Amino acid sequence: MEPLTEHRRVTFPVVYGFLRLVNVPEARQIALTASLAEYCRQHELLLSGVFTDRKATAGPITPAFTGLLDVLALPCTYGVVLPAVSHLGPKAIATERERRIDAAEARVLLVRGARKPSPAGHRHSNLPSTGRSYRRSPGPAPALDAET
Numbered sequence: 395m396e397p398l399t400e401h402r403r404v405t406f407p408v409v410y411g412f413l414r415l416v417n418v419p420e421a422r423q424i425a426l427t428a429s430l431a432e433y434c435r436q437h438e439l440l441l442s443g444v445f446t447d448r449k450a451t452a453g454p455i456t457p458a459f460t461g462l463l464d465v466l467a468l469p470c471t472y473g474v475v476l477p478a479v480s481h482l483g484p485k486a487i488a489t490e491r492e493r494r495i496d497a498a499e500a501r502v503l504l505v506r507g508a509r510k511p512s513p514a515g516h517r518h519s520n521l522p523s524t525g526r527s528y529r530r531s532p533g534p535a536p537a538l539d540a541e542t
Contacts, residue, residue, distance in 0.1 A: 407472035409434060409503065410465050411444035412458070414481045430475050433505045441475065447483075454483070454490040466498040473501030 411430040415423055427444055434441040443465070445458040465471055474495060482488035495502060 406438050406440040408442050408468075408470050409439045409473050409475050410442055410462055410471065411475045412446075412462050412481060413444060413477070414447045414483055416448065416450045426477050429477055429505050433475060433503070437503075439472070439475070439503070442471075451483075451487075454487045454494070459491060459494075463494060463498060466495065466500040471500060473503055475503045475505065477505045479504060 411427070413423065413426055413430075415426070423446070430444060431441055433439075445462045447456050447458045449456070462474060466474065476482065479488065482491045492502070
């Protein structure tokens, strides 16, 4: 007889964080990174790294986002964790970035979603509907007390 799952070594799903921090103080970066780590701890995810965009750009491709796409292509990667959808960038850039994350067959996990509560089963995103589901925590992370 084979042992129960609880008696086997289980590897947590591997995720990577992504932050868009343009003109943000170091304390804010530390708080946001801590919120990603806490979310992953609570949801039994392995946060393997955090990619950070620090400059406002006109397009979706930046060194940080390219690095994120590279690791999302790895076979063991489950998805990307964001403090909020706004970290994908302005609407046009966010839409393209979401498309590329979707093409990598990765999940987008949100520490917090939209401000207005929605009925159960509804999306928590400001992005256009793509049939993609988002998973968000039941409440804001303690480190996030200001708008991102």
